[in-house]
Amino acid sequence: MTRPTAARRSTIDRTQTRAAWILILPFLIVFLLAFIVPLGYAAYLSGFTSQLVGGEVFSGLTNYTRALQDPQFYAGLSRVALFLFVQVPIMLIAALALALALDTGRVRASKAARLLIFLPYAIPSVVATLMWGYLYGNDFGLITQLFELIGLPGPDLLDKSNIVGSTMNIVCWEFIGYNMIILYAALRVIPTELYEAAEIDGANQFRIAWSIKIPAIRQALILTVIFSIIGSFQLFNEPNLLYNIAPNSVGTDFSPNLYAYNIAFKNQDVNYAAAIAFLLGIVIVIISIVVQSVVNRRERNS
Amino acid sequence: MTRTRKAMVLGAAALVSALTLAGCSPAAQNDDSSNATTYTQDEIDKALSTPTELTFWTWVPDVQKEVDLFEAKYPNIKVTVVNTTGGTQQYPKLRAAIKAGEGAPDVAQIEYQYLSSFRQTGSLSDLTQFGADEHKSDYVDWIWNQVADDKGVWAVPQDSGPMGNLYRTDIWAAAGLEGPPSTWDEFAEQAAEIRSKTDSYIADLPGNDPGQMMGLFWQAGAKPFSYDGDKTVSINLNSPEATKVVAFWQDLIQKDLVATDPDFADEWYQGLARGKYASWQVAAWGPLFLQGTAKDTSGLWNAAKLPQWNAGEDVSGNWGGSTDAVLAGSDNQIAAYELAKFINTDEESALLLANDQFLFPTTTATLKNPDFVDQESEFYGGQKVNEFFAGVSTTVDKDFQWLPFMDFVYSSYNETVGAAISDKADMVSALDDWQNAVQEYATQQGFTVQ
CATH class of the missing domain: 1.20.5 (Single alpha-helices involved in coiled-coils or other helix-helix interfaces)
Structure with missing residues (x-):
């Protein structure tokens, strides 16, 4: 049957x-x-050692052990880790705050506001970095001139000690709007009956945001977190362009990606660069899995 | 001698092909040996009248003008110009194309200091086979030494950068100084005067320009590198001469008498235009560059010789300039060489390069051409700047070599000496760090370091 x-x-x-x-x-x-x-192909390349004299020889994991002992690789990793723990939270909190503010419907000209906040993301990061580099300028930059206007010495924003912060600022400026749009879109799909019910129960806008909106867009938030993690580890454009403006502050190893690029094209060692790129990929995978499993565990608990 | 060898090779080739026809032996081995001999005029003429397509990688703006002249003279040869925007962008692409065995151009612009790196990979054609060595006397001697050695001629010189000192006459006057420094000691004294009596620094020493530092080393008589064209290099970056240069600038920087802004960046352009730096120790391509950057200061500048290490001497160094090289992988060797040669030595084309593209000439003919040297420049108060630098070109030290991996040497400079400049730190010990880093890289890359 x-x-x-x-x-x-x-x-x-x-x-x-x-x-x-x-x-x-x-x-x-x-x-x-x-x-x-x-x-x-990259995996294949990373298994060889090449010399300008003598050519390529198979060398197994030599490139990987070399990378694991390379202080410049770790320096780059720790800088992007700093991005992860400082820049990513600032950026996402700002994006969330803006998305919530726009979603209340109390902002005037909210369409224009949305567009303005999103605009930096539409500007290529090359242009954005060059523009900020110009603003940061030590003698004639706008920021310095503003400081001098009120009689204070301008900060050297392209100095070695400030360059990480200055880069974080550029990245925030570029991506707050992008993350805001993702979160805002998620907010729009929440059924409005929930807000009405909450308002009848006497909840104010903050309470609604905290108890209804944020939990409801949890998935979107996780998405932006994961994207941002990957984004910070892949940091490349901004330091690569800032290198032209402040070469001695940025250096060749600012981020692991920039380091791999410089090894491949300045040191002409494609094989070692492939190994660095692979290790970086593994680090990103591990961190993404950790974040996701932490989030999932919390979800199960709650 | 070479002609006879050529005849013998041809004879041998004929014999071998006869044998092949008879089915006796393969005929492939003779290709290499025939490359080492000189082509006859007939062969050259034949190649130039055969329809041929050439690819030319360069970043000279509007080079199509010179290429048009070439195509007008040799109508059967079509040249595709690819503007690669700059050396930094071009070299990785060129290396990748060479490695891949396809996509490389027939002729490529290459800066003097990078020729060794392409020689080391066997990527450049020895131009002796086209009779290039006969043109030795057409060039300023130090420039010829940059493209040729006892093993061959590796490129056709295109432009050069003998160094001088561009300075602001008004700032010098404001500081109550009579004229530009003739020695580096005097430079240091004037640096203090200018700093105390005006708002300017005497100069800027960027932490990102190993090319300029190399020029200053060159002038001081340092011989930091040598390369035998094969596997042996010598690296002597912390020699007494180089240390003298670095220690001199370190002293001025630590006394805050010299600025340390990165060059060719926004702030630096502004600094030049607004008189933050009263002088610029720059190559012969500098005057026109400056004219475009600091328009408002027209008439206030003047060109002088570099300050000397020993009073009474007249020595300069070189900063920049480039060549056109024929790639060994090109299928149209003869036509490719003629293109490189024509663009840089044909009277009309060479003058165009000098006057329109502002590439400072390399041939003695152009350096004496009245259309070039007699121009008076308003920006420099009516000075004949071209004639001045043509004179400087004869004072450049004749023997300066490069390593076959200058990309690394330069990026390592920025991390060692360059970083010390920008931090106003110990540049002399940074020079040792640079030496060690380059030496370590050379060993790791399999070179024999002498």
């Missing part, structure tokens, strides 16, 4: 599976060519 149904289900399954594979095929091809193949 059950046999005919099972047979029918399996033919449906089969045609469906085939359709699914065909639909997914374009993606798979691109994924394979643009992601898996280069990744495999």
Whole structure:
């Protein structure tokens, strides 16, 4: 009695599976060519040691052990870790605050405000960095001139001790709007009956935000956190461009990505660069998994 | 001698191909040996009248003008110009293309200090086979030494950068000084005067410009590098001559008599335009660059010789300049060489490069051409700046070599000596750090360090 149904289900399954594979095929091809193949090639490269004289020799994990003992690699990692623990929270809290403020509907010209806040993300990071570099300028930059206007000496924002903070500021400026849009979109899908109910119960806007809105956009928040983690570890454009403005403050190892780039193209050591890139990838995967599992555990507990 | 060898090789090739026809032996081995000989005029003429397509990588703005002249003279040769925007952008691409074995150009612009790096990988054609060595006397001698050695000629010189001292006459007058410093000792004395009597620094020493520092080393008679074209290098960055230069500037920097802003950056452009720096120790390409950057100060500048280490001497160094090299992988060697040669030595083309693109010339002919040297520059108070630097070019030390990995040497400079400059820290010990870093890299890359 059950046999005919099972047979029918399996033919449906089969045609469906085939359709699914065909639909997914374009993606798979691109994924394979643009992601898996280069990744495999990088892994292959990282197994060799190359010399300008003598060429390439297979060297197993030598590049990895070298990277694990490389103080410049750790210096870059610790700088992006600083980004993770300082810049990411500042950026996300600001984005959340703006999204909540816009969502209350009490902001005038909220459409224009949304656009203005989002605008920096639409500006290429190259332009943004050059612009900020100009503002930071020690003698003739706008910030210095403002300080001098009120009779204070201008801070040297491109100095070695300030460059990390100055870079964080640029990254915040670029990505607050982007994160704000993700969170704002998530806020818009919350059913408004919940707010009405809460208001009837006497909750004010802060209470609504804290007890309804934030828990409701939890998934979106997690998404922005994960994106930001990956983003900070992949920091490259901003320090690479700031290098032209403040070469001695930024250095070649500001972030692990910049370090790998400089090793590949200035030191001409593609193999070691591949190993650094792989190690960085592993670090990102581990941290992303840790964050997700912490979040999931909390979710299960609550 | 070479002609006869060529004949013999041709004869041998004919014999081998006869044998191949008879089915006796393969004919492939002779290609390499024929490369080492000189081409005959007939072969060159034939190559230039055969329809050929060339690719030319360069970052000279509007070089199409010179290429058009070449194409007008050799209508069968089509040249595709690829503007690579700059050396830093071009070299990685060029290396990748060479490694991949395809996509590399026939002719590429390469700066003097990077020629060794492409020689080391066997990527440059020895231009002796086209008779390039016969043109030795057409060039200023130190420039020729930059492209040729006893093993071959590796590129055609394009432009050069003999160094002088551009200074603001008004600031000098405001400080009550008679004229520009003739020695570095005098430079130090004037630095103090200018700092105390005006709002300016006498100069800026950027922590990001190893090229300028190399020029100053060059003038001081330092020989930091040598390379035998194969595997042996010598590295002597902390020699007494180089240490003297670094210690001199360190003293001025620590007394706050010299600024330390990174050059070719916003703040520095402003500094030049607004008189933060009263002078600039720069190459012959500097005057025109400055004219564009500091328009409002027209008429206030003057060009002088670099201060000397010993009174009465007249020595300069070089900063910058580049060449056009023929890639060994090019299938159109003869045409490629003719392109490189034509652009830089044809009278009209060379004058165009000098006057329109402001590339400071390398051939004695252009350096004497009245259309070039007789120009009076309003920006420099009517001084004939080209003629002045043409004179400086004859005083550049003739023997200065580079390492086959200057990318690393320069980026390492920024991290050692450059960082010390920007931190106003101990530059002399940073010089030792630089020496050690470069030495370590050379050893790690398999070079024999002497």
